[in-house]
Amino acid sequence: MEKIKEDVLILGGGMAGLRAAIAAAEYNPKLSVGLVSKLYPLRSHSVSAEGGTSAVLNPKDSFDLHSFDTIKGSDYLGDQDAIEEFVRLVPEQIYTTDHWGCPWSRNPDGTISQRDFGALSFPRATFAADKTGFHVMQTLFSRAMKYNIHFYNEYFATKLILNGGQLNSVTTIDLRTGNFVVFQGKALIFAMGGAGRLYQFATYAHSVTGDGDGIAYRAGIPLKDMEFIQFHPTGLVPSGILITEAARAEGGYLLNSKKERFMGTYAPHKFETASRDVVSRAIMWEIEAGRGVKGEYGDMEYVYLDMRHIADKLDERLPMITEIAKKFNGIDAHTELVPVHPATHYTMGGIDSNVKTTTSVPGVFVAGENACVSIHGANRLGSNSTNECLALGNVAGIAAAEWAVSHSVSDLDVAQVNDEEKRIWEDMLKRDGGENIAKIREDLRINMDKNVGVFRTADPLRNSLKNIAALKERYEKITIQDKASTFNLELEWAFEVGFMLDLAEIITAGALQRTESRGAHYRRDFPDRDDANFMKHTIATYSKDGPALTYRPVVVTKWQPTVRSY
Numbered sequence: 001m002e003k004i005k006e007d008v009l010i011l012g013g014g015m016a017g018l019r020a021a022i023a024a025a026e027y028n029p030k031l032s033v034g035l036v037s038k039l040y041p042l043r044s045h046s047v048s049a050e051g052g053t054s055a056v057l058n059p060k061d062s063f064d065l066h067s068f069d070t071i072k073g074s075d076y077l078g079d080q081d082a083i084e085e086f087v088r089l090v091p092e093q094i095y096t097t098d099h100w101g102c103p104w105s106r107n108p109d110g111t112i113s114q115r116d117f118g119a120l121s122f123p124r125a126t127f128a129a130d131k132t133g134f135h136v137m138q139t140l141f142s143r144a145m146k147y148n149i150h151f152y153n154e155y156f157a158t159k160l161i162l163n164g165g166q167l168n169s170v171t172t173i174d175l176r177t178g179n180f181v182v183f184q185g186k187a188l189i190f191a192m193g194g195a196g197r198l199y200q201f202a203t204y205a206h207s208v209t210g211d212g213d214g215i216a217y218r219a220g221i222p223l224k225d226m227e228f229i230q231f232h233p234t235g236l237v238p239s240g241i242l243i244t245e246a247a248r249a250e251g252g253y254l255l256n257s258k259k260e261r262f263m264g265t266y267a268p269h270k271f272e273t274a275s276r277d278v279v280s281r282a283i284m285w286e287i288e289a290g291r292g293v294k295g296e297y298g299d300m301e302y303v304y305l306d307m308r309h310i311a312d313k314l315d316e317r318l319p320m321i322t323e324i325a326k327k328f329n330g331i332d333a334h335t336e337l338v339p340v341h342p343a344t345h346y347t348m349g350g351i352d353s354n355v356k357t358t359t360s361v362p363g364v365f366v367a368g369e370n371a372c373v374s375i376h377g378a379n380r381l382g383s384n385s386t387n388e389c390l391a392l393g394n395v396a397g398i399a400a401a402e403w404a405v406s407h408s409v410s411d412l413d414v415a416q417v418n419d420e421e422k423r424i425w426e427d428m429l430k431r432d433g434g435e436n437i438a439k440i441r442e443d444l445r446i447n448m449d450k451n452v453g454v455f456r457t458a459d460p461l462r463n464s465l466k467n468i469a470a471l472k473e474r475y476e477k478i479t480i481q482d483k484a485s486t487f488n489l490e491l492e493w494a495f496e497v498g499f500m501l502d503l504a505e506i507i508t509a510g511a512l513q514r515t516e517s518r519g520a521h522y523r524r525d526f527p528d529r530d531d532a533n534f535m536k537h538t539i540a541t542y543s544k545d546g547p548a549l550t551y552r553p554v555v556v557t558k559w560q561p562t563v564r565s566y
């Protein structure tokens with residue numbers, strides 16, 4: 001067993017993790033900062049962010065407008081105090097990354113350009129063409145090189161060890177060698193991203209498997225609002241690759257099989273730039289009404305995204321999606337229609353946290369998609385995640401560094417660490433029940449697409465719980481055929497699927513118990529929002545019999561809930 005100690009330990013090298021690492025190192029350059037990631041940081045899912053990062057930069061815009069758009073977008077489940085504080089933190093991050101070299105797109109006068117985005121009342125999405133994530137990540141990674149940050153790339157975290165409710169250590173596998181490595185930190189930041197690959201048709205990188213949520217949950221840290229899964233209206237059919245919302249914000253239309261522009265029926269004021277839950281449902285309803293396109297891409301019916309009338313903007317402002325349509329579907333978006341269908345895109349839920357990024361364990365912080373603050377409530381607005389990674393990544397980095405300065409590393413809980421080592425090599429690797437891990441993962445994803453998708457109803461949700469219970473039994477009987485110690489990806493999948501099974505159970509149980517429709521959670525059998533009973537967050541805590549669900553009221557400051565229409 002190898003042991004590594006750092007002052008500040010960060011799990012995850014995406015936008016939130018990198019931003020946190022820089023903040024911790026800047027706060028006190030004498031601190032050692034360790035960043036552990038199952039991928040090289042620049043392969044993190046954050047590089048695929050496309051369309052933009054909301055920030056109040058224009059004097060005609062305001063923090064109140066950004067707050068209200070976010071609260072309305074959240075379908076009044078977002079905590080208003082957190083949202084108000086968050087929007088004020090964002091502009092500084094845009095200017096800071098600008099100074100660090102991020103090539104934000106500019107106006108002819110040299111100021112930073114901002115575009116419209118779904119459900120915004122002011123064009124406040126700053127962007128770097130449609131490669132926002134790529135450019136921000138390159139900027140952060142280059143900046144991180146300046147500091148005392150130790151990168152532990154391709155280390156897979158398996159478990160958080162707590163002792164008496166206090167932070168103790170994190171166990172990992174060094175994927176390159178197969179070595180079992182234990183990390184200890186005075187403070188720890190979770191920045192391990194979302195859980196979207198629980199679903200089959202998703203815009204997410206295949207690495208986004210909810211490990212951070214799963215590890216925290218198993219350690220007893222509660223998760224919040226997990227039933228809220230965002231579906232993005234325009235996943236490219238059949239791959240699911242994202243066609244950014246910026247395409248519609250720049251003027252792209254949705255058309256059904258009759259070539260009718262249908263969004264006016266569902267969102268008479270905002271049309272295609274209504275919030276994502278509204279547009280996703282509209283597409284599904286069009287398909288259900290027989291106005292979907294049955295085409296050349298297998299069984300999935302779809303609608304069209306028409307960008308022909310904005311062809312002159314494509315090369316400069318939307319080059320990536322133009323390239324994606326060409327490379328993956330052979331379609332020239334300047335002259336042809338692009339097939340799209342709602343795809344899983346964002347995990348609104350995550351580790352229960354607040355705008356200070358603290359969790360239920362002292363010295364353990366969380367940032368990015370791994371966290372549920374709750375800024376996004378029941379539905380995240382497009383362009384409101386990368387700014388969260390930057391703003392709250394910064395908060396988490398500073399908070400963890402402050403903590404590290406006045407605390408020490410605890411004595412290693414050798415018994416628990418040894419148990420984990422045994423579990424990996426003697427239980428997981430030697431289990432021999434004949435079940436195939438990739439098949440279990442596929443069956444889980446099919447179950448989630450079918451039973452816990454855009455539309456939800458009691459019976460399919462109950463079926464989902466039964467299916468997940470059966471999958472958990474099969475999981476106990478897996479055989480990992482690859483016995484190698486180096487780059488044993490089958491073993492890594494086994495851990496990921498274990499986390500995914502827990503999370504699927506929490507999502508489904510929360511969805512079944514939430515007998516209302518709010519934001520991305522739409523119950524056909526309870527189509528109305530029920531503020532009297534459900535303006536509250538779902539808190540899921542681990543128990544050996546499945547998640548224990550409790551509720552906590554939403555914080556309201558000055559915006560009383562009203563009917564949400566676009």
Ligand SMILES: Cc1cc2nc3c(=O)[nH]c(=O)nc-3n(C[C@H](O)[C@H](O)[C@H](O)COP(=O)(O)OP(=O)(O)OC[C@H]3O[C@@H](n4cnc5c(N)ncnc54)[C@H](O)[C@@H]3O)c2cc1C
Nearest residue numbers: 012013014015016038046050051052157193368369385386
């Ligand atoms: C296609 C796409 C486009 C998007 N476009 C936008 C946009 O334009 N604007 C916007 O605001 N938002 C956008 N989003 C959302 C946004 O990109 C993400 O929410 C955000 O990038 C998440 O960043 P993160 O740092 O929290 O997680 P990630 O970037 O996913 O990073 C997670 C990190 O955790 C590590 N990790 C995970 N599990 C383990 C483990 N077991 N052990 C060790 N390390 C682990 C990974 O290696 C990775 O480094 C988009 C999302 C998608 C899917």
